[in-house]
Amino acid sequence: MNKVLLFAHLKEQAGKGKLEVNASGKTIGELRRILERDHELGNLEGIMIALNEEFAKDDALIQTGDEIALIPPVSGG
Amino acid sequence: MNKVLLFAHLKEQAGKGKLEVNASGKTIGELRRILERDHELGNLEGIMIALNEEFAKDDALIQTGDEIALIPPVSGG
Amino acid sequence: MTCEITREPIRVDELYQKVVRREAGAVTLFVGTVRELTHGKRTLFLEYEAYEAMALKKLEQIAAEMGERWPGVQTAITHRIGRLDISDIAVAIAVSSPHRPEAYEANRYAIERIKEIVPIWKKEHWEDGEEWVGNQQGTKEYLDGKPGEEELDE
């Protein structure tokens, strides 16, 4: 299983800060489509995905235990 | 009479921070030549002259009681 | 510590002390505060949330990038999260360097970069509503690049 961390409006939309998803062996791009299909997160276009605290490209491969996070457009500073 | 204030190396060269000069009715340019001739200040090229706390051009006219200051290249900041 | 995510008020002097040193002749500080009016709308307060572990990593990455681009600069960055009232400090960036041009340039680079790659979000609270704010052009990864000039106006 993999933790998928949610922040900002995605966290509010989902009503929780974390999803549990079995994404082992899948790519970030595949996970994105699964999240859009099976979870109440809306369209994830424009949302970046982090893999173990680093921005990941769509072809990056997810392994068991990897920590995933959905990163909406940032607005710090 | 007019006070002529000296600063930095000019003050050290003259051994004092102030000269008394009768410059009433003269221009800044005339005063510059008088100071170079009669006082131990060396060549005053590159030294600006302030009249009543404001930079003055060579044709500015000095009146009785005006405060004059010699302004070497500044190095604050 | 060079970079920090905190829930406590940020003290400008503390950031300054982190970077001042005998080799430095210039220190620049940028302090981002909660502004009351944005596009004529009155903000009551802001709420900042972070993906803390990654945000800290990204701040450290920015400090490292600055050291590569401007050798000799030293950087400290602190970002506050949680509820912030008007005039509270959200972020402070301190940069010291032997000469002043790098101190200004590197500091400006830091804030532009923070607004691009650091996973921190703010929620505006107004009298008549609230909203999570996203940047206008989407988060940028810039694995090796520098921020563009287009976002010099927030």
Place this chain on the structure above:
Amino acid sequence: MTCEITREPIRVDELYQKVVRREAGAVTLFVGTVRELTHGKRTLFLEYEAYEAMALKKLEQIAAEMGERWPGVQTAITHRIGRLDISDIAVAIAVSSPHRPEAYEANRYAIERIKEIVPIWKKEHWEDGEEWVGNQQGTKEYLDGKPGEEELDE
């Protein structure tokens, strides 16, 4: 008071407090400190002297110029005189504004201008001598102009 010439140590936080306000979203500070090494030569201490009344007027003039060029900025400048040791603060400039580009630009303008028109002089003290330092291109009056780009490197 917006601008000040002082013989006491400058406190960064005090400058910050002078300009922070509800309309501001950005505050920049420039802090000029006494650097130990200049062109490889070790400074022991510096001595700053000012034509105080005129220096204060010129600092206020610079703050006014900034307000004209960048409406909405607020400025505080303090310059210290007397004997300063390594890492002591010689000058601090604080600028607040609603948005950050002006806060950076106006701040940089202030320090360039100070180095051009404010009657303050520094004397370097080294192990083997001492010397009053002049700027490289002579004091500029710039009755209406802005500082050139040529002196962005002290």
